[in-house]
Amino acid sequence: MLSISRRRVLMSALAASLSPPAFAQQIAATEGEIDAKTLAAYLDILLPADEHTPAASALGIEGDIIGFARQLTQFNQLLVLGTQWLNQTGQGPFHALSLSDQGRVVDWMRAADRNFIPGRFFLLVRLTGVEFYYSRPEAVAGFDLNPAPQPAGYPPPWQ
Amino acid sequence: MAIDAVIIGAGAGGAAAAWRLCNHGLKVLILEAGPRFDPATDYPLTNTDWERTGFPIKPGSTGAVSYGDLGALDPADADLASWNAVSGRQVNSTKRPPSATGYAHVQGVGGSTLQYVGEAHRLNPAAFRLQSDHGAGADWPLSFADLEPHYRTIEAEIGVAGAPIAGARWSAQDHLQPAHPLSTSARVLRDAGTRMGMAWETNTRAALSEPKDNRPNCNYCGNCTRGCPLGDKGSADVTFIRKAEATGRLTIHTGAQVTRLIMGANGRVRAVSGVRDGAPFEQDTPILILAGGAVQTPRLLLANDMANGSGQVGRNFMETLAWTSAGLLPGLTNSHKGLPADAVSWTYNAQDAVPGVVGGCRFTASTQETGLLGPMAYASRILDGYGPAFKAQMRNVFGSAIAVAGTGETIPDERSFVALDPQRVDAAGVPFAQINSVLTDNSLALLRFMASQCRAILTEAGVTELAEENGVWDRFTSTHVFGTCRMGADAATSVVDPFGRSHDIDNLYIVDASTFPSSGGGEAPVSTIQALALRMADRLVA
Numbered sequence: 233m234l235s236i237s238r239r240r241v242l243m244s245a246l247a248a249s250l251s252p253p254a255f256a257q258q259i260a261a262t263e264g265e266i267d268a269k270t271l272a273a274y275l276d277i278l279l280p281a282d283e284h285t286p287a288a289s290a291l292g293i294e295g296d297i298i299g300f301a302r303q304l305t306q307f308n309q310l311l312v313l314g315t316q317w318l319n320q321t322g323q324g325p326f327h328a329l330s331l332s333d334q335g336r337v338v339d340w341m342r343a344a345d346r347n348f349i350p351g352r353f354f355l356l357v358r359l360t361g362v363e364f365y366y367s368r369p370e371a372v373a374g375f376d377l378n379p380a381p382q383p384a385g386y387p388p389p390w391q
Numbered sequence: 392m393a394i395d396a397v398i399i400g401a402g403a404g405g406a407a408a409a410w411r412l413c414n415h416g417l418k419v420l421i422l423e424a425g426p427r428f429d430p431a432t433d434y435p436l437t438n439t440d441w442e443r444t445g446f447p448i449k450p451g452s453t454g455a456v457s458y459g460d461l462g463a464l465d466p467a468d469a470d471l472a473s474w475n476a477v478s479g480r481q482v483n484s485t486k487r488p489p490s491a492t493g494y495a496h497v498q499g500v501g502g503s504t505l506q507y508v509g510e511a512h513r514l515n516p517a518a519f520r521l522q523s524d525h526g527a528g529a530d531w532p533l534s535f536a537d538l539e540p541h542y543r544t545i546e547a548e549i550g551v552a553g554a555p556i557a558g559a560r561w562s563a564q565d566h567l568q569p570a571h572p573l574s575t576s577a578r579v580l581r582d583a584g585t586r587m588g589m590a591w592e593t594n595t596r597a598a599l600s601e602p603k604d605n606r607p608n609c610n611y612c613g614n615c616t617r618g619c620p621l622g623d624k625g626s627a628d629v630t631f632i633r634k635a636e637a638t639g640r641l642t643i644h645t646g647a648q649v650t651r652l653i654m655g656a657n658g659r660v661r662a663v664s665g666v667r668d669g670a671p672f673e674q675d676t677p678i679l680i681l682a683g684g685a686v687q688t689p690r691l692l693l694a695n696d697m698a699n700g701s702g703q704v705g706r707n708f709m710e711t712l713a714w715t716s717a718g719l720l721p722g723l724t725n726s727h728k729g730l731p732a733d734a735v736s737w738t739y740n741a742q743d744a745v746p747g748v749v750g751g752c753r754f755t756a757s758t759q760e761t762g763l764l765g766p767m768a769y770a771s772r773i774l775d776g777y778g779p780a781f782k783a784q785m786r787n788v789f790g791s792a793i794a795v796a797g798t799g800e801t802i803p804d805e806r807s808f809v810a811l812d813p814q815r816v817d818a819a820g821v822p823f824a825q826i827n828s829v830l831t832d833n834s835l836a837l838l839r840f841m842a843s844q845c846r847a848i849l850t851e852a853g854v855t856e857l858a859e860e861n862g863v864w865d866r867f868t869s870t871h872v873f874g875t876c877r878m879g880a881d882a883a884t885s886v887v888d889p890f891g892r893s894h895d896i897d898n899l900y901i902v903d904a905s906t907f908p909s910s911g912g913g914e915a916p917v918s919t920i921q922a923l924a925l926r927m928a929d930r931l932v933a
Contacts, residue, residue, distance in 0.1 A: 385610025390729060
């Protein structure tokens, strides 16, 4: 049995999620840029700071995701469309909303049908967000985990 | 260059054959289509973003493979769907697609052993008589007793650790290294399985528990499938290849794809030709040994229309059934630490062990093997949510994941075969190998048993809610594939004889899993491939 490359898994999920024709057409017709401020604010709702670890934006996770999306046209366009949609959910852009209003939007997105933009955006940005976030040493403070599996490994005993 | 034998492929079988032939005094050339991997630099397990990467892909390190008919998905079988707590169901399709990895393999020096977990299994001695005892598939033209001395040699040379239950499969084990300690989740699974009446034992593992041959013992990082940077895992590159090269009689050409087998006089292969690093080459050889695996070996033979008097080349393809169930177990800690697949149960390994099914399976502790080793896996697969509560929950539950896996047998079926892709060719003009593999009712029944048993074990262990299940019903995923150049005594129904020699071409041999008439009940095949390779080599020089 084998581990699966994270990148290949993500690309596979993206390809599958973008396959319905109507959805793909909507993505393909999208123009514009990803709103990085809105994406950062959105990620901070998902992964906020706490007493042990920083918020996603403090680690520049939105930049990691935008950089990753440059390799994947459809994902990039989903981010464009998603941040445009977020910016239409209140008075002014999403990143200018109150934290409670931002939270209500994200709560709704989590429960939304994942075959439509808000639900799909929630799932895929969460997947890529936690991947980049928890790959940073600052994010795993408080975990019983070496910074990397090697060179120390985990010699026994284990309880 | 004057050589005595050419081997195509430097994986498990090719490496073992090379070592044995070199020790017999032959000069051997391996032509390997893929690259070499440097454990120190290619396996980045010292990087803090280690969890983002799997086993590395380098130029030429994957073969040209495509997929044909993999079967349809009947909604009535949806209890076998793959899903997880974060993304839900993984496949929504009416046809079974290949997974992201599909036929999971590595082309390179060491082959797929570079990314294998390193289980060192012997076939069940009863598994050699599938047709005679159960009226399905084919018998092996040899017995366990024919392989046993070669198993022993391999295990001693590699440094296999374990303490298997004594019996027909393991009548002696004084050559094994001490067993590895069980991880925390394996202990829980062993105890739960035992309460259910299953026999569990420490798995036999090609990972050193004591230093050997300038290789260190394992330090239990759990990441065997990402490549072992220490060299304690018994992959072919650090064992048989290294030892064969030390004889001074082995040469390896990497980046060398063989495309043609050239016949000479008297019905023998005279030479091979192909492309090496973009330039054509031709190499004479008195003996040719194919070791490309059950997908690439039939591809080469079919592309050359050779060694197929039986019409069996490419047929009898057998994938491996796989199922994993996972959850979180309150109170369990440190489950990310330890050796993958450290405990195993052979209770249902015999081919009549599961009622109503022909074919066996085994169960394995698989928390590490399934990749639940770091926070990224938890957050993206088994723990949903977001916000402060999610982050706190991540810290609270990390180390409590637990997973158990079933691995099972398929029976040859006419709808499962490897063919030349009618549309796609590689850069050298050779058609891709097209995998066609359909799960039969028998396979689905065995897969359903495996799923049911995995769920029951986790329930018995105290898991109240599953968090992830993965199986092959809705995605073709197979590391272990078999059967496409079947071994047999009858030239009318098999491709090679009991020693791996072609029935049609006297100096052509095969030493990979394509020769397996049946797969056994979920055993990892590497040790058997290597035992067959040693047996072939000894016969060749006799």
